Amino acid sequence: MPPFATLDDFELGEEVAWGSLATIIDAVYKKNNKHYALKVLNKVELLKKKGVRSATVEKDALIALGTRKERHPGIVRLHHSFTDSNHIYFALDLATNGDLKALVQKLGSISINCSRYYTAQLVDAVIYLHNCGIVHRDIKPENILLNSEMRIMLADFGCAYIGSDMETPRTNTFVGTAAYISPELLARSKVNPTSPDLWAIGCTIYFFLFGTSPFMAATDYLTMKRVKNLDYTIPPECDKDVTDLIQQLLVLDPMDRLGVPPKSSPDALKQHPFFVGHDKKDFPEDSPELSSWAIIDWKRLWTTPAPPIEVGPYRTRPLDVPGTTDELWAGFESLQVTENSD
CATH class of the missing domain: 1.10.510.10 (Transferase(Phosphotransferase) domain 1)
Structure with a gap:
């Protein structure tokens, strides 16, 4: 994995996916003009949602896989990883056909x-x-x-x-x-x-x-x-x-x-x-x-x-889920509503 990449090395494009902890951006690495999926994680949000360990585990797993002599074509590759004062960045293979x-x-x-x-x-x-x-x-x-x-x-x-x-x-x-x-x-x-x-x-x-x-x-x-x-x-x-x-x-x-x-x-x-x-x-x-x-x-x-x-x-779903609706509403059977006299 090439070292010392920074955000300035990338030309940021459109957001292609987002979740509670990360945003994925289609980004071009200026040194080779290739498109990557730049995964951006906000450090404050990671701390709030206890996601620091998850980010660390992901980085460790991807580095371990990416540095093996024989890599597998069916696993996304981490090309760059870097941070700034507010974010953690992973530059990954871009999935051009979605999921x-x-x-x-x-x-x-x-x-x-x-x-x-x-x-x-x-x-x-x-x-x-x-x-x-x-x-x-x-x-x-x-x-x-x-x-x-x-x-x-x-x-x-x-x-x-x-x-x-x-x-x-x-x-x-x-x-x-x-x-x-x-x-x-x-x-x-x-x-x-x-x-x-x-x-x-x-x-x-x-x-x-x-x-x-x-x-x-x-x-x-x-x-x-x-x-x-x-x-x-x-x-x-x-x-x-x-x-x-x-x-x-x-x-x-x-x-x-x-x-x-x-x-x-x-x-x-x-x-x-x-x-x-x-x-x-x-x-x-x-x-x-x-x-x-x-x-x-x-x-x-x-x-x-x-x-x-x-x-x-x-x-379509082969069979309806028996009892799901009954279980979901069971807690509301004893709910009583009274009019406000004011």
Whole structure:
């Protein structure tokens, strides 16, 4: 990562995203005329909202990943990091095609082949992270960015865990987003540190196909309640391999989750029939199965063109959430209103 960049080295353009702690600006680095996503964090707001540790963790994770000899194409890269009296700045890869949340919401859902392709890229990037001693812990569609070639870049490492040992169980911290948080994070259980990312992958596949989290409810409290109860549905007409993969990832006991050692492994996840089919024969390079991403060729995942974006077979939530409205309004049943006599 080149040192000594300052804000004067950048020509600031439009704001492309913003949140409670950061604003993302399309900025041109004057020394090479390249566009970057300049992430601007206000120091006062970080202190008020207790976000200093999050900013530090993100920087440490991105530096650790960016300084490795072999970098992964599916992870956003930190090019510069600097501060001034009021702000912290990260110059990151610019996602010229937005993120997968916006894409899926625009279409309602994406096709099974598109879902397979983007899930495979996500799995490959996450396995790389784990091999590097990093767990993301906030995987969700809005953190899966799309570059100019419509390939993913996993971003936002503010909730990451960094450690050298991915095998020994550890006590989990309550971090992440309600709709994608795993039950072991909610319970602060002592488990394999990689397991929450695999749960989130299961939620993300579901989002690709149905346009919503499997546990979405009217409030975060109700959403997390559904997570704890494993309260979700998959319509019976859904592709059987998709259904099986989701059901093997959305498992309450992380020790029984597909991809989590020692009962399972990352290779077992990559070899699930949803990705590679049931027939393990080798397909020729011009095979229609490979070109349409009806099966995944893991060796060509980052070099072969992405599939065209197609609307999926399920455009709305498969089933209404039973009882959500009743639970939300239950607290108002005893509310009494009296007229003011004045």
